[in-house]
Ligand SMILES: Cc1cc2nc3c(=O)[nH]c(=O)nc-3n(C[C@H](O)[C@H](O)[C@H](O)COP(=O)(O)OP(=O)(O)OC[C@H]3O[C@@H](n4cnc5c(N)ncnc54)[C@H](O)[C@@H]3O)c2cc1C
C-alpha cells in the first residue's frame with residue numbers, strides 16, 4: 106500500500122505556517138476493528154508498534170492490527186527516563202541493544218518523524234570497588250563486541266559533567282563507564298513516529314480496546330475477546346510489559362515475571378547545566394536534563410508486586426537524597442511531577458522474545474526497567490520471529506525456555522537496575 | 525507507605541522495616557523433581573493483578589518471615605499470618621470473602637489450594 110500521509114518537511118512547515126497551522130492532518134487513523142487480521146499485536150507501546158512497523162517494512166506483512174487498552178504510548182513507553190545505551194556485558198544483550206541504538210541514530214529520517222535522538226553520551230558511575238571492577242570488565246567485553254565504550258577516571262568525569270561532586274562522602278566517585286554515543290530520545294515521539302508509520306502502511310491502531318480473553322484454538326485461528334468485540338488472527342504477538350502475566354494467564358501459561366512499580370520525577374526547568382546522562386546504579390539515581398530544561402530523574406524499582414502505577418515514597422526520597430549529594434546544585438529545585446510505571450522483571454533481568462507454549466502466540470516482554478533503549482531492535486527481532494515463526498540471531502538467545510535450561514543471560518551482575 | 529502488622533511482634537511496621545520475599549506458598553521441589561517442576565518453583569509466578577499471598581520479612585525488627593494477603597492494585601491488606609503454613613488460614617480467606625465477595629472463587633481459594 107502506498108503512502109497516504111503527507112510528508113513532514115521544511116516545505117510542509119512553511120506551507121502550514123502560512124495557514125496558521127490549521128491544515129495539519131491527524132498523524133494516524135482510528136479505524137473500527139475488522140473481524141480478522143493476519144497478525145494482531147496486543148499493546149501499543151514502543152515495542153508493540155515497532156514490531157508492527159518492521160513486520161510491514163522488513164517482511165511485507167501489512168494486514169496487522171495493534172490493540173491498546175488505553176491510549177498509545179501511555180504505558181511505560183510514555184513514563185520512562187529515556188536513557189539509551191548499549192554497553193551491556195553479555196554478547197546477546199550487546200547485540201540487540203547495539204542494533205537498537207544504531208537504528209535510533211537514523212530513526213527520525215526512517216520514520217519521517219523527529220524522535221529527537223540525542224547521542225549526548227552516557228556516564229555510568231562506579232561508586233564502589235565492586236562496581237569499578239564490573240565496569241572495567243564490561244568495557245573489555247564491549248571492546249570485543251565492537252561497541253565503543255571507555256572506562257574513565259574522576260577528572261575526566263568532572264570535565265564531562267561540570268556540576269558533579271566527585272568527592273561524595275558516602276559513595277565517592279571512583280570512575281565510570283562512558284558511552285559517547287549513548288543518550289536520550291523523546292519517548293512519546295518514538296511511539297507516535299512508529300504509530301504514524303504503521304497507520305501509513307495500512308495497519309489498524311485500535312485504542313481503548315482491551316484484550317480480555319484469548320482462545321488460541323478457534324478453527325485454525327487465534328480468537329480474541331476484546332472490549333470492542335471479537336477479533337481473529339493467524340498470529341498473535343503479546344507485547345504488554347507489566348501486564349504480560351495477566352495476558353499469558355488468559356492464554357493458559359505462566360511467565361518467569363513479576364510486575365513492580367518503577368518511578369520517575371521531573372523538576373522545574375532551569376538553564377542548561379547538564380549535557381550528558383548520568384547513571385548512579387549503586388544509589389539508584391539517574392539524571393539528565395531535557396531540552397525544556399527540566400531535570401529528568403529516575404529511581405530504583407519498588408520491592409513488592411504492584412499494578413497501581415504509583416510507587417512508594419521512600420524510593421523517591423532515597424533517589425533524591427543520593428542525587429543531591431552528587432549534584433549539590435539541584436538541592437533547591439522544585440519537583441513538578443512524579444509518576445510510576447509497572448515494569449516486568451524476569452529472573453535474570455533480561456528480556457523475553459519468544460514463541461510460547463501455545464501455537465501461533467508469540468511474546469515480547471521482560472524489558473523491565475530498561476526497555477526504552479531497545480524499542481527499535483526489539484521490534485526488529487520480534488517481527489522476524491513472528492514473520493518466519495522462528496527466531497533470528499538477535500532473538501534466539503532470549504527464548505522462554507532458557508529458564509528451564511538454566512541458560513541465563515545474566516545482566517544483573519553489574520547493576521540490579523538497567524535503565 | 526505500605527504498613528504491615530508483623531504477626532510475631534504485633535508491631536505495625538513501615539515498609540522500610542520490611543523486606544519483600546515475593547509469592548508465597550510455592551511448593552519446594554527436591555531431587556526427584558523434573559526440569560519443569562524446577563522451572564515452576566524457581567521462576568514461574570502467578571504475578572496476580574489483584575489478591576496476592578506473599579512473603580515478607582520483618583528485617584529491621586524480629587527478623588522473622590511471615591505471610592501477607594494484599595491486593596496488588598489497591599494495596600489493601602487483608603491480613604498477615606505466620607510463615608509456618610502451606611496455605612492461607614481460613615481467617616484470612618473469610619476476611620477476603622467478606623470484602624471482595626466477587627473475586628474469591630476464580631482466583632483465590634483454588635489458587636491457594638493449588639500452590640499450597
Ligand atoms: C519510571 C521508568 C523509567 C524508565 N527509564 C528507562 C530508561 O531510562 N531507559 C530505558 O531504556 N528504559 C526505561 N524504562 C523501561 C521502559 O520504559 C520499558 O521497558 C519500555 O517502555 C516498555 O515498552 P513496551 O512497549 O514493552 O511497554 P508499554 O509502553 O508499557 O506498552 C504496553 C502497552 O500494553 C497495553 N496493554 C496492557 N494490557 C493490555 C490488554 N489486555 N489489552 C490491550 N492492551 C494492553 C498497555 O496499556 C500499554 O500501553 C523505564 C520505565 C519506567 C516505568
Ligand SMILES: [Zn+2]
Pocket residue numbers: 530531532533534535582585586587588
Ligand atoms: Zn516482627
